[in-house]
Structure formats: C-alpha cells, structure tokens
Amino acid sequence: MKVFRSIVSIVLMSLATMAFAQSNAHNHEAQPKTVAAPGSAQNAFALIKSLGGEWEGTVKTDMPVAASMENLRMHVTMRVTSRGNVVVHEFQEANTPLDPTRYDHPVTMLYVDADQLNLVHYCDAGNRPRMFGNMSQDGKKIEFDFADISGSTKVGHMHQAAFTVVDEDHHIEDWTFHLPNGQVVHARFDLQRAK
Numbered sequence: 001m002k003v004f005r006s007i008v009s010i011v012l013m014s015l016a017t018m019a020f021a022q023s024n025a026h027n028h029e030a031q032p033k034t035v036a037a038p039g040s041a042q043n044a045f046a047l048i049k050s051l052g053g054e055w056e057g058t059v060k061t062d063m064p065v066a067a068s069m070e071n072l073r074m075h076v077t078m079r080v081t082s083r084g085n086v087v088v089h090e091f092q093e094a095n096t097p098l099d100p101t102r103y104d105h106p107v108t109m110l111y112v113d114a115d116q117l118n119l120v121h122y123c124d125a126g127n128r129p130r131m132f133g134n135m136s137q138d139g140k141k142i143e144f145d146f147a148d149i150s151g152s153t154k155v156g157h158m159h160q161a162a163f164t165v166v167d168e169d170h171h172i173e174d175w176t177f178h179l180p181n182g183q184v185v186h187a188r189f190d191l192q193r194a195k
Helices: 002-013 040-049 064-069
Strands: 053-061 072-081 086-093 107-113 116-122 127-135 141-151 157-167 170-178 184-193
Touching: 040 086, 040 107, 040 116, 040 127, 040 141, 040 157, 072 184, 116 141, 116 157, 127 157
Parallel strands: none
Antiparallel strands: 053 072, 053 184, 072 086, 086 107, 107 116, 116 127, 127 141, 141 157, 157 170, 170 184
16 A cells, blocks of 8 residues: 555655656757747736745645545645745645655746746656746736656656735645656645645
8 A cells, every 4th residue: 555655645745746758858949839928928827926835724635546645635845945046846745754764755846037937846756847838818817838858858848837816815736747657647636825
C-alpha cells in the first residue's frame, strides 16, 4: 500500500509536472499561445500575489485508482518574495514534516518576464515544465498553458494549471498532469486561507 500511495502521491502532488520528445532543454524562444495585452501580465501577477499566505483544503481527482486519496487534506504556502518579483508556491500533505526523502513537496515559481506571466513547476517527478498564464475577462481566473519542459518526462509531467479566486479567503487550483501513456489526470484543490 505504501508503494501505491507513493506513486499516487507523485501523480497528485506533481499535478503539479506527452511526448518523450519534449524532454529537451528549456526552449527560451517559446512563445505563448496568445499575446498578452500590455500590462495584463502585471494584473494577473497582482492577483496571484493577493493569494500570499497559508492555505488548507482538500484535493479531488478524476483518477480512479486514487479514490482512496479523495479529500486528502493539503497545505499550500504562497510566499511573495524577491521584493515582490516572485511568488513561491509549495504543496504538501497537511500535517506532514518537510522531509523530501519521505514526502512529496513540489515547488512552483511564478513571475513576470517580458510582460508574460510565467509558471515554472519544480516537480517531484524530476522535471520542470514552464507555462504561460492569461487572466480571464472577469479578472478572477488565471489559466496556465504548457510552453516547454526541462528534465525527463518518463513518469509524466504537469501540463496545465488554473487558479480561480472565489474571494480573499477562498481559491481553487486545478492542475492537469500528463502520464507517459497519454492518460490525463485532473486534480482540483479547494483551498481556504488558514487562520
């Protein structure tokens, strides 16, 4: 059961990170699917920064073998750092120590570069997908689409993410993970600000 839980944890926590051909080094020339309007990346980043703090909630996934992990309690830290230029996002199962030898603990960095909101996910699967984000018309949701990846994709990779702000104390994160066999796994984290 521990091995099964570890495999499922890698997928869930790395949903956070289908082709093996994508395992080449970062392509810094990659372009976003849509060109952001000037200043819109800063607006989207301001929304992400408003989520700074500690969050707790549950995860739900569409992966049938992970049924035993439904409603698993998660802890998310979103820390604004580097004089406001970066947000560090960290996932971990609630009430577990920061022990990378026993528990998954993916880290995601969000920042603006050339008026494009970037997300780089440092995955427990051993790779680093990069995505570009765009904010919805209503200003409450940011969707990130895959741009490129560094590292091996032999156990899969994170392919999309979305952050939806419900209110200042509630947000939802949707993460999409592509397995090497082509299966796509979606996970939804329903998070409340920790008091």
